[in-house]
Amino acid sequence: MRQKSTILYAAGLLAALLAGIIYLLLADHTPPVIETDLQNALITPETEISVSLSDASPGLRSVKISLGAESGTITALSAEFSGRPASETIKFSLGRENIRRLFQNAPVTVERNDLKLLLTISATDASMAEFGKGNTGERQFELTVDLLPPRAEILACPSQIQQGRSASLVFRASEPLRGARLLVGADNEKDEFEGFTSYPQKNNIYACVFTLPHTAPPESFEPRLVLTDQAGNVSRIPLNILGLPARYREDRISVSPVFLREKAPEFMRSAPGESDALALFLRVNNEVRKANYEELRALKTRTEATPLWQGVFLRLPNAIKRSEFADRRIYFYLGREVDRQVHQGIDLASVLRDKVPAAENGRVIFAGYLGIHGNAVLLDHGLGVQTLYSHLSRLDVKPGAPVRRGRTLGLTGASGMAGGDHLHFEIFVGGVSVEPDDWLAGAVPWQLIKTLNDLQ
């Protein structure tokens, strides 16, 4: 009996040992890998979090996402996977209801911007480890949840604005912002002009220079601030500004065969491969013009966050204005209408090869040849305000150089789409051409400086 029980005991031990070896050899002890796209610990209840789960073998069984705080813990998401997938991606957000549920017993109101919670993501694989339960991987994230959208106290805002004119807006934000744009178009999400950026000054004060674009119908003018806070909460704040229409001149321009012949060699630089003089002119006046303005508009982001100007902008001295802003130009060739374009600056004629002064303090953003503008200089003056000097016969500045008001940028000329020696002067606000008179003679540059100074 004794011998038999010893044999049984040994056999049992061997079987257990074998099972243990098989278990060690076959069982998987690696838990699933958990990865997220969380980059910022400060988020909103709506922030989408993407979680990638992977378990090469034997695959995923389940996932559980819970939120914890001093007031308790709740399950935000719990799911079982079918078919043991090797990888899964889950997108979720904390959700305002979950936050309220989590903090319902907390002694403070949950309408706050600093709620601390612990996000726990656990994923289990489909292995037989842990007595059949599978291996569980877990990751935790300490998050701060902001439930409050940003607010703005408007400090300076015009009551009305006419097409093509400039204005400034100053407001104090309730918290530091990740983004602040003034949208002007009717479309709620998209904006043809991508909006006008508001730039942070001191103490959460933001300044924005904007226009009702001269090409936009006043009835579509729906100005509103779109503010995004650091956590990602977005506020849309409508502004009560009346949009007024402007009447623009019609300017009939005769294009002569002599002009086309004289300009052909230069135009070929911008539009090679076109031998017919009129076709060449039309390509430059359309395609090249469009490309030139796209290039200039792309430079609008190369701007300082504070105004560099001190007051009214300097005009080319002793010059006669030959063309107005936003003239609707109709081009005729041998008595026949051949083209229509909008003139986006003013033309100032002085003596030949006159010195062109910088309109205000700024920085050279572009200095070189640019199609219809010929030799041109673009200066940045901060807050998205930029001035363009076109058709120069000589360039005296290099890109990147800081310039003082009155510094000579070059000499007037007739390069590009110009028949005679003059300066084409243009002002951009957020990449949109505006009436220069607001800056050369109007109160716009003073108003913003004064408002900001008064707030210091």
Ligand SMILES: [Zn+2]
């Ligand atoms: Zn011009």
